[in-house]
Structure formats: structure tokens, C-alpha cells
Amino acid sequence: MEILAVQSTAHGLLPAADRHVWCLPDTDLTQAAHARRKAAGVLQRWRLPRATVDDAVLVVCELVTNAIRHGRSPVHIALHRGQGALTISVSDHGRVPYPTRGPDPDPDPDHFGESGESGRGLSIVAALSQAHGYEGGSSTTFWARLHTQPTDAPGGPVA
Template sequence: MKTPRNALKACWDLPVDPEAVGKARGLARETLAAWDMSAVAENVTMVVSELVSNAILHGKAPITLALFQYGRAVWGEVTDHSAGWPNPVPAGPDEEHGRGLAIVTAYADRWGVVPASEGRPADGKTVWFVCAEWRSR
């Protein structure tokens, strides 16, 4: 899917460092407040947190977070340069990992994965999501 034309855009390169997750959440909250999109802030920050965490744990640098505001919805993208794509796995009650994509599914209206550039999977992938104001919790 392509991001909408004429959308407001914010984009950041993130280090492959666990502290980048908190930084990404803060950047998302600040940006959403500036765009008057506070109604979707909780949903967007939850999704950003999970996708950036996954990129740090399973991806490859560089990692980029991009947010786009169009109408009353936010489109987000987390790009990394690993050939491995997200794979939902069931998590038992005592498992420490495995719930990230279930959380993304719960908080985003839609999400998916596309090759990062020119359709060549070796160049990495972009995990995209949409959170709309009319669905916010």
C-alpha cells in the first residue's frame, strides 16, 4: 500500500538499541499532539512500541519510523533491512515473547508488510499500520 499524497509526515532513523523503543514512543506522542491527533495516541504508541521492538530484536539496521497524518487517521511505517518478515507465533501464558503482533492486530485498524524497496525482499521490509480516530479506544 502507498502512503497518501499530501499527508503530513514525520520520519526518524532509530538506533538498534532497546532505548530506541522509548524514544520512538515519545516522538510519536509529540508528533500526534502537534497534529491534534491525541485520540489515537494510545493506539499508535502501542503499535510503534511493538514494531520498533521487533525491528530491534529481529531486524537489521538501519531502522526507520515514519508517521503520516491524513484526515483523522495515522499511517505508520517501521522499516528495517533484514530479509526476515514478521511471523505471528502463539504465546503461552508463561512466555516472555510472542504477543507483539497480536498487540499490533488489537490496536491497529489494519497492518501489513511490504518489501522495503523496489520489491526486493533482501533489501528489507516495511511493516505498516493504520490507526483511525473513529476506532480509537
């Protein structure tokens, strides 16, 4: 999977109404469902298009699941809305980025084993987002950016 860019975080620059941040203190995988429900509620209150909410909720779930499985608690989730885009950031206290499979975002069936139930999270994030990446250091943050306007709307993003 190719990481497209590294995003610097400037949390203090957005009005509070345009960001929502929360923490999952446990590393229990049931927390991914909690994060999905919470994100859906925030995004619906922000009146984002249904397609954006659906895609964003899936991205949140995939990034949170990866943070729980591969990182260290607590897991922090941030939703930032502005300039026609939604940025989702998921941070944990793991010190190194999670392993990636290389530049090909398409799943390799041999990579997933016989059950085929894991290993697709970052490929799903790549498919649903217009940009994505990670930041490393004393913690790891994976982020994804999605359009918040339909691509066929006047003045909306061009595909």
C-alpha cells in the same frame, strides 16, 4: 496472525505537515522508548484524540521493538496522517518478514514460554489497528492504520 493487506508506500504524495519520518541508527532496545516519546510528541502536536495517541504510541513501540530484535539497523519510522486515519510504518534492512504464528491473532500462552514477556507484539498491533500488514524485499516494512476520529463522532469511522 493474519496479515490483512499489503500497502504500497507513496511517501511523496502527502504534504510535509501530514507526515513525520525519522531514523533510529542503533539496534539498542532503549531506542523503542525514544521512538515512543518522539511519536507521542508528534501526535500530540497534530492534536489527535488522546485514545488514538495512546494506541499509536503502543503500536510504534511494538513495531520498533520487533525491528530492533529481528531486523537490521537502521530502523526508519514514518507517521502519516490523512483522511481520518494515521498510518504508522516501521522499516528495517532485514530481507525477510519476521516469523508469524499463523492466522490466529490471539496469544498462545505456550508460545511465550514461562516468562510470557515476548511474542505478543504483532497481536497487539492487530488488536489496536483497523488494518495492518507488511512489505518485504530488500528491506522489511511493517505498517498499521488507526482511525484518528472517535468512532461515535458524526461522520467518523463506523466500527
